[in-house]
Amino acid sequence: MANTTLIKASKAKNDEFYTQISDISNECSHYKGHFKGKTIFCNCDDPYESEFFKYFALNFNHLELKKLIASCYIGSPIANTQLSLFDHESVENKTTKHPHRIEIMEMVEGESSNERGLPLVEYLLRNKKNALTRLQGDGDFRSPECVEMLKETDVVVTNPPFSLFREYVAQLIEYEKKFLIIGNKNAITYKEIFRLIKENKMWIGRMPMGTDMLFNVPEKYEKNFLENKREGSAYRIVNGAVKGRSQACWFTNIDHKKRHEEMILWKKYTPQEYPRYDNYDAIEVSKTIEIPADYSGAMGVPVTFLDKYNPEQFEIIGMSASAGYNAEIVGLEKNSKFKDARPLMNGRNTYARIFIKRKQ
Numbered sequence: 001m002a003n004t005t006l007i008k009a010s011k012a013k014n015d016e017f018y019t020q021i022s023d024i025s026n027e028c029s030h031y032k033g034h035f036k037g038k039t040i041f042c043n044c045d046d047p048y049e050s051e052f053f054k055y056f057a058l059n060f061n062h063l064e065l066k067k068l069i070a071s072c073y074i075g076s077p078i079a080n081t082q083l084s085l086f087d088h089e090s091v092e093n094k095t096t097k098h099p100h101r102i103e104i105m106e107m108v109e110g111e112s113s114n115e116r117g118l119p120l121v122e123y124l125l126r127n128k129k130n131a132l133t134r135l136q137g138d139g140d141f142r143s144p145e146c147v148e149m150l151k152e153t154d155v156v157v158t159n160p161p162f163s164l165f166r167e168y169v170a171q172l173i174e175y176e177k178k179f180l181i182i183g184n185k186n187a188i189t190y191k192e193i194f195r196l197i198k199e200n201k202m203w204i205g206r207m208p209m210g211t212d213m214l215f216n217v218p219e220k221y222e223k224n225f226l227e228n229k230r231e232g233s234a235y236r237i238v239n240g241a242v243k244g245r246s247q248a249c250w251f252t253n254i255d256h257k258k259r260h261e262e263m264i265l266w267k268k269y270t271p272q273e274y275p276r277y278d279n280y281d282a283i284e285v286s287k288t289i290e291i292p293a294d295y296s297g298a299m300g301v302p303v304t305f306l307d308k309y310n311p312e313q314f315e316i317i318g319m320s321a322s323a324g325y326n327a328e329i330v331g332l333e334k335n336s337k338f339k340d341a342r343p344l345m346n347g348r349n350t351y352a353r354i355f356i357k358r359k360q
Helices: 004-011 021-035 051-058 120-124 144-151 162-174 185-189 191-198 219-228 303-307
Strands: 039-042 067-071 100-104 131-134 155-158 178-184 213-216 235-238 241-246 248-252 299-301 314-320 353-358
Touching (some): 021 155, 021 178, 039 051, 051 100, 051 120, 051 155, 067 144, 162 178, 213 248, 219 241, 303 353
Parallel strands (some): 039 067
Antiparallel strands (some): 067 100, 100 131, 235 241
């Protein structure tokens, strides 16, 4: 029998990767107009440590926000090592037994300079319009009080737990919230997530999927990376600091200009250069930039096609990624003599493919 504890740990290993403020700034800068006058909720973010909270707090006036809310789960390593403003404990005994939420209603010009060197949260709370309150529950995004905060929110921006990504996105869709979140690239192949992408209810953010995202990690990961992992694969060293490397990208339902850029198609279709799959009535296009300009049928393209996906130019009709669950997400009729749902050529599996058609 498999060790369920190890399996759970493996699934959750990226849940303690913390986003760098440079990546947050680079992506969020494209949505300034969508943030104006809005309430932003970072609901997986301890305000003491979260770079999401820091970014929006320091840019509160620049983005013309209405309100900023941040909350986090009590079980997170960060939440359990912070000095609470509620508990008068020594710095040597930093323990927070109660998760908290912070509301920022006003940022006085010049506060970000913080000349006295106070922690950002404490500095912000000198303004009486801002407030830090203790949560009654554990701070889980699914808890009733966190759902109530979500209801008053316009836009959610955060890095949610990868292991709960399906459930997290489902909640955002249920409450019809705008969002800009980070997730594992493999989430594209989840049937629940792909269905949203296919229906144009969710898409990839501005940052190209090929960009190498690096994350801040707890010390326990640094030691493990250095002793057991290969640099450049699981981690990188930047200015002497160990940064975790994750197959991650931005997901959003907020419109951006890149999504409407038309791809220039230049290649012509030939049967020799674009072979057909054994089990699907579609041709194989191994590189997005080589989508033929004169072919109107179904085409299998790499998942990274979503970087270039313009819903006015292309229609997504399905996906085939692995043999297990694809009957629900493949949008093409499969040749019945092949039991394998993966895209096959000469009897061999290729890679995960999104099936598309050009719009006339």
